[in-house]
Amino acid sequence: MAQAIRLRQASSPLKASCHQCSLSNLCLPLAIEENDLDSLEDIVQQGRIFNRGEHIFDQSTPFRSCFAVRSGSVKTSIITEGGEEQVTGFFMPGELIGLDSMSSDSYACTAKALERTSVCEFPVEKLEELTGKLPDLQHHMYHLMSQEIQNSHQLAMLLSKNTAEERIAALLLSLSSRFQRRRMSGTNFSLPMARNDIANFLGLAVETVSRVFTRFQNQGIIKARGREVELLDVEALQMVTREFSRQGSQ
């Protein structure tokens, strides 16, 4: 069924729309010459839709494609032998999923839509073939993968050295800047993920996340009701994230 949809869209006028995509300054087209965009569009399968909770791909199934988020949001997680889940990332529109799977024949994690989500699919074989021909695209892939390593190192750092408040402040600021990049409000947004996912991602208990949210609220730093969040004092949040480094340097 998904195939049928894909085929129909591949031959529809929708196909060649990286040109008009509002995310082309974040996504793969970023580094590409105008006239090379067509070759990228030839390999991409656009506009696949997933409902909340649906899996875009599953850990340990054959690795075929990377996916760029067009709208909505995605959570990636690893399931351990013991059945425990570890959330490895949240992906917003313009961001590329699946880079951690390029070292094996099967997906290294599971990607699940947090809300109604549209993605573009890049079959990895064709993508590799294309990056071999377009040095700028290859460079961009290296760039993205390297960025992913850095992000993960940042996360490891957050997890190993920072308090619950610092971790949550950092996440809120990260989300804020990612919303802003899309020309959306950086101070007033709706969290796509549940408290549980935040807790898992940040290595905390759900209860701790909840407590920190209310603490921030009592301090007048944020206003939160459910998933609706308003950052009232961004500077204060930044202070929180740097609190640790301050103590360390004194």
Next chain:
Amino acid sequence: MAQAIRLRQASSPLKASCHQCSLSNLCLPLAIEENDLDSLEDIVQQGRIFNRGEHIFDQSTPFRSCFAVRSGSVKTSIITEGGEEQVTGFFMPGELIGLDSMSSDSYACTAKALERTSVCEFPVEKLEELTGKLPDLQHHMYHLMSQEIQNSHQLAMLLSKNTAEERIAALLLSLSSRFQRRRMSGTNFSLPMARNDIANFLGLAVETVSRVFTRFQNQGIIKARGREVELLDVEALQMVTREFSRQGSQ
């Protein structure tokens, strides 16, 4: 001075030695056809030596090259604004350093030799050029970077969910398998890094690392005197790392 050495070696018989390198099954040559090895050797600068404590590159200096460890070992770390250090990885012979810097113009971390260390240097411009021509090499680069992302995710997982004992057991087993890969003893080796580095890497206090080492020793799982380590009961160590998942699944 380093340049002079490099130049001399580049024109010496030492130059073309990826062929004979005992690590070629771990390093970049891995995925390359025999006759393509020459092009790789054309760009690599082999045999640069660093003494214990010397920096191979420094965070925030211009990013020029990736480095493969030939012998010895390397520690990479990030220095935060506050001056705090976060160890992001340990690199053993055959492993590639600098992949996390390919998204920017400057190194994302500092690489320091933990002992007398020899590295091969791959200027990134030439490397990118070459991977554009050799699909297998490009694939291998994707593979390595993806692996690096996965490693970092593993680390994040360890840091967010596991106890001190589990983290240290995991590190010991990781080192063990990496020694074994080089046909060295997997049960009897010498730690290249100080307790301090282990603690920092694993998000623990030095004292905790020390305590866990003695605890393991009292349990007869390992024998440790200073940096000399002997794994007496590998299965027990594996049990420790899985302990968490077990509880989770029950």
Next chain:
DNA sequence: CGCCGTTTTGAGTGCGCTCAATGTTCGTGG
């Protein structure tokens, strides 16, 4: 309305941190 999943709030405990002191290893110079 009543149910279920999610979020919040409360009470008590424990792991790993901090602070402090002692022990060990190693390089350096007397």
Next chain:
DNA sequence: CCACGAACATTGAGCGCACTCAAAACGGCG
């Protein structure tokens, strides 16, 4: 060759942050 100091490692005592366990409040949906 040994004495000395600096860096590294170990051990102990006490404390605090975040976890666990438990229960109540909220919100969405049939």
